Amino acid sequence: MSPVLFELLLRSIWETVLMTGASGLISLVFGLPLGLALVATDRGGIAESLWVNRSLGAVINGFRSVPFIILLVALIPVTRLIVGTSIGTWAAIVPLSIAATPYYARIAEVSLREVDHGLIEAARAMGGNRWTIIREVLVPEALPGIVAGFTVTLVTLVGASAMAGAIGAGGLGDLAIRYGYQRFETSVMVAVVVVLIVLVCGIQWIGDRLVARLDHRG
Amino acid sequence: MIGAWLAEMDGPRLSGPPSRLRGTETDREMNQHVTAERADPVRIQPTGREVVRLVGLKRRFGATAALDGVSLTVRRGEILGIIGRSGAGKSTLIRCLNGLERPDSGAVFIEDREIGRLSERELQPLRRRIGMVFQHFNLLSAKTVEENVALPLKIEGRPRAERLARAAELLQLVGLSEKANAYPASLSGGQKQRVGIARALAARPALLLSDEATSALDPETTRSILALLKDINSRLGLTILLITHEMEVIRSIADRVAVIDAGRIVEEGAVWQVFANPKSEITRSLLGGIRPQLPPEIASQLIAGEGAETILRIDVAGEAARGALLSDLAVAAPGRFRLVHGGVDHVQGQPVGTLFLAVAGAEAAHLARVTTFLKDRGARVEVLGHVAGPV
Numbered sequence: 001m002s003p004v005l006f007e008l009l010l011r012s013i014w015e016t017v018l019m020t021g022a023s024g025l026i027s028l029v030f031g032l033p034l035g036l037a038l039v040a041t042d043r044g045g046i047a048e049s050l051w052v053n054r055s056l057g058a059v060i061n062g063f064r065s066v067p068f069i070i071l072l073v074a075l076i077p078v079t080r081l082i083v084g085t086s087i088g089t090w091a092a093i094v095p096l097s098i099a100a101t102p103y104y105a106r107i108a109e110v111s112l113r114e115v116d117h118g119l120i121e122a123a124r125a126m127g128g129n130r131w132t133i134i135r136e137v138l139v140p141e142a143l144p145g146i147v148a149g150f151t152v153t154l155v156t157l158v159g160a161s162a163m164a165g166a167i168g169a170g171g172l173g174d175l176a177i178r179y180g181y182q183r184f185e186t187s188v189m190v191a192v193v194v195v196l197i198v199l200v201c202g203i204q205w206i207g208d209r210l211v212a213r214l215d216h217r218g
Numbered sequence: 219m220i221g222a223w224l225a226e227m228d229g230p231r232l233s234g235p236p237s238r239l240r241g242t243e244t245d246r247e248m249n250q251h252v253t254a255e256r257a258d259p260v261r262i263q264p265t266g267r268e269v270v271r272l273v274g275l276k277r278r279f280g281a282t283a284a285l286d287g288v289s290l291t292v293r294r295g296e297i298l299g300i301i302g303r304s305g306a307g308k309s310t311l312i313r314c315l316n317g318l319e320r321p322d323s324g325a326v327f328i329e330d331r332e333i334g335r336l337s338e339r340e341l342q343p344l345r346r347r348i349g350m351v352f353q354h355f356n357l358l359s360a361k362t363v364e365e366n367v368a369l370p371l372k373i374e375g376r377p378r379a380e381r382l383a384r385a386a387e388l389l390q391l392v393g394l395s396e397k398a399n400a401y402p403a404s405l406s407g408g409q410k411q412r413v414g415i416a417r418a419l420a421a422r423p424a425l426l427l428s429d430e431a432t433s434a435l436d437p438e439t440t441r442s443i444l445a446l447l448k449d450i451n452s453r454l455g456l457t458i459l460l461i462t463h464e465m466e467v468i469r470s471i472a473d474r475v476a477v478i479d480a481g482r483i484v485e486e487g488a489v490w491q492v493f494a495n496p497k498s499e500i501t502r503s504l505l506g507g508i509r510p511q512l513p514p515e516i517a518s519q520l521i522a523g524e525g526a527e528t529i530l531r532i533d534v535a536g537e538a539a540r541g542a543l544l545s546d547l548a549v550a551a552p553g554r555f556r557l558v559h560g561g562v563d564h565v566q567g568q569p570v571g572t573l574f575l576a577v578a579g580a581e582a583a584h585l586a587r588v589t590t591f592l593k594d595r596g597a598r599v600e601v602l603g604h605v606a607g608p609v
Contacts (some may be wrong), residue, residue, distance in 0.1 A: 121355035125316055126370045126421070129339070138370060161545035189392035217359045218403025 001187045007193055008175060015089045015170040016199070019161040022093045024154045031153075032146065034060070034101065036134060042113075046120065046130045061137040061139030069163050071095050076167075092169030096160060104153045111145025112138055144215040151207025157202050160163035172196055234414050235282040244484045245575075267294045268327075270315060271423050271458045275324035277481075284310040285321065286481030292425070297458040299472030299489070301465060301504055307481040308461040312427050315459070317341040320553070329424065346374055349418030353430035355410040357402040363389065363413050364398040370421040372388055389417035391448060408439035417448060426450075430458035432467060444470045465508050469493070469565055477501045490568040494535030495598070510560040510572045512602060525604025527576040528585055529558070530592075538596030539569035554578035576605065 025121030041053040076086045079094040162173020246327035270292035277285040368381035369430040392412040448471045477485040484498045555577040562571035
């Protein structure tokens, strides 16, 4: 591999890490409260409101059903509004985040829903309000699942970021397509695949370690 | 909705009005026992001797009435046991006391304060004065034992140092000091329930609700948990209301018992009296497991007509059971009789006896002498039938 290609590879790794990390963080910040809202507003939830629950669910399903490559293009006006441009790595973070947030919201919802209802009742019996229940019961008890779900989301984002090359965001996937595939640079293709494997394994390993440390359910 | 939510978020810091739910008996008891309970900053003398008064409580779930007009009082310092089969309405009843369940009609008074009209937010400070222990412990797996015990105080907005001091005190009370930093998953069932009890006591409640607290435990652990509850009741003067489906639990620790069936209280009274003289069929049936019954092999040989022996059932309790009943009987009505089954049990320190006697001879006059003598001595006598020969 020539020094030029090697430099390209390094830049691509950074772009992928940036896109994955930034959109992952944004999906965590918005997805977790959305997941909480879904669980809280559902039937028997701590802030039951079926109307809100159904509407929220419909919006989330709507975003999740649009293929990412379509979302990437369809969101160009929104991206331009937020970032100022519709091209480049930062521009790709907007559609990636918007796709990952509802995805993560559903994953967080599953973990939160699994919290034993008896624990919520115990907190209510102690005189806790909704905020107490969220802070002391729902989130801490679901934390292993919330972290494991975040790991899954990050790995999914690594894959999704490959498509971001379509709007000139760069990244490992883009490098593999343009150099490895279209220019028959096998060494680039192999290098990209190896880096992606290491990246995904690394994310998964850290996630699993964290979950093991957080999980006290015996 | 959002506004209400945000307002609620500040809940823990807006500590409610100082509750009146603190026990006078608790205070008196605690001055004798030198415990850190003395550190309690607020001492407000409660009024009246009733902690809980329920009036005509009704609650339906669809077509079935879980509660069908329940009226009941819980006196300060007592242990009231509510017993019933599954689905009798026990859980609904206990959940009405801290507002986890709302009755359709009727009133719940906690220390003379009607809680039925209170909003969820108004109920929160009140709930902090009512401890609750659960069948499945409901400990938070992500928190250590110490953090679990301190949680009610955290909800109350107490400073961390105070919370930890109180948790240490309570863990000592329930004998789990060395487990303070363990997670609940590493504890046995009995230890988990001890933590549950410590947690329920953290906010110095005036009333402890126990929702089938020993139903998930083995008999030996059950005994130790019941002993702990009894100890807390006598040492702290804490009023306890417990629900159970096991008469053994009632027998071990309750002062009074109320029997609930199909959403109604069918019988109520001091435990030994109800044991000695159960009025309703359901009570007799619930007592069946722990009171002597005529063994089936004898019951199957009973005949209505003449026989060599007459089988009598004699129920005797309290003062009547303290005398030399059988030897006096032998003197008053000379003749052969033998004890085929039964015995004298002690409930709340009172003798409660059920004896099955086989009285020899079918002579009506002799039998009448026997029954008259026993009835004069305060026993209930029932002629069950006759047997042809020795059984």
